[in-house]
Amino acid sequence: MTDVIDRHEVERILADPAFRVPEADAATTRPADRFRARASRFVNGAAHDARRRRLEELLATLDSGALATAAAARTRAMAPAGADAVAVQVPVACLAAQLGFADADSTPDPVAVLADHYPAGGPSDAADAALVRLLTAAPPPGRGDRRDDAVLRVQLLVQAHVGTAALIMNALGHPAAADPDVPTAELLATVLRDAPPVRTTRRIAPDDHELVLHLGGPDREAPAGRPRIIAFGAGARACPAPGPALAIAVAVVDGLRAC
Secondary structure, eight states: OOOOOOHHHHHHHHHHHTTHHHHHHOOOSSHHHHHHHHTTTOHHHHHHHHHHHHHHHHHOOOHHHHHHHHHHHHHHHGGOOHHHHHHHHHHHHHHHHEEEEEEESSSSSHHHHHHHHHHOOOOOOOHHHHHHHHHHHSSOOOOOOOOOHHHHHHHHHHHHHHHHHHHHHHHSSSGGOOTTTTTTHHHHHHHHHSSSSSEEEEOTTTTOEEEEEETTOOOOOOTTTOOOOOTTGGGGGOOOOOHHHHHHHHHHHHHHOOO
């Protein structure tokens, strides 16, 4: 396993389809591991491309303005519970509501359990139970829906939990958060550049060597102190939902900065 630190090289690898993601075991029978094998994140080639297109279709149904409004309202209501609770609960609940999950406010807890299992997989009764709970809450198939739409909706919740909560907490912990003259959007851009919420990702090189790609390292081709932002990835596997994620994060951080 080799660490790739420089952002220029990381971006090049992310954009090169010859570098693959480590694949989930498609033969597994454990529910949470089957979820990993049916999501877009842990497959390559045509299977990834088809699932990614469907994810983008589902995301196109979201209203970023409505997400921001809902996130602001939930943040005001939950603020007494503390920033950690707000960061974990609000983004997932807002997204779950727009994606049609029943009792959206109950989804963050099972999503958190599943998210802990998501990167590496492996036998987990807790993750299996969390997945079953989320699939049960997913909207029933409608006209034009596909077999794995519920799985892809759960994938969106899991990835929102992982990235958006960390982005919110990193922003609130940044020294500039205490300066009311710094707009929240500018604060988030600084955090995405200097302290990406997801620090690493993995790829398999054409020679089958595993690489750990660092999203927050130095950038040899950038002006001093201004490395490129690759927090959302690059190429065909870049994060499909930066718009909704930032709409929620801005609303939450705005609300918490005002407390």
